[in-house]
Amino acid sequence: MAAPQLSLKGRALRFLSMREHSRLELGRKLAKYAEEGDDVNALLDFLEQNNWLSQERFSESLIHRRGARYGNNRIVAELQQHGVKGEALAELKAGLADTEAARAAEVWQRKFGEVATDAAGRAKQMRFLLTRGFSQSAVRKAIKGSDDEFE
Known part of the structure; x- marks a missing residue:
């Protein structure tokens, strides 16, 4: 026996019961x-x-899910893709900016653990963090902070 067809409202509630959705994303799915x-x-x-x-x-x-792995640029771009705009986006950016250097240091520590001794290795570490969406200043702070810890 086939399951009964869900109404549009039933589908929406099912999607929302699994995780939070943006209005744009839920509208596309429905x-x-x-x-x-x-x-x-x-x-x-x-x-x-x-x-x-x-x-x-x-x-x-979204910030909670992505914050431990990605930088502000990537998170903000994803929020914009989901239709978050204006003052709400500005407030979220400000909140993310406070923790970006610490988050970059955590990601760097998990991936590498110690600063590379040669320039090529150091550039590789910086590129990794930059591709994750961290700003250049956060990357510099993360790697410089690790220099201080290991000296």
Whole structure:
């Protein structure tokens, strides 16, 4: 016996029960299942009014998931892809900026553990952190901080 077809609202609640979604992302997922007469935007408005869909919770969740591995540039770019804009994005950037150097040092420590002695090795370590989305100043602080610890 086949399982009954979920309504659009049921699918939305199922997606939200698994993890937080942005409005843009959830709208894209639900559009695949929308039939004629279904209003996805009205459903998203209803979910936001009942606080089942929250851009703030989504942003905090994404930062929590990505913060331990990636830098501000990468996290902010992902937030922008999910439709986070304006003042909310500026506040999130400011909050991330406070911890970026410490997070870069943690990522560097897990990956390398000690500063390379040659210039090529040191450049490799810096490139690794830069590709993870950390700023140049955070990368310099992370590697210089590690120099102080090992001397």
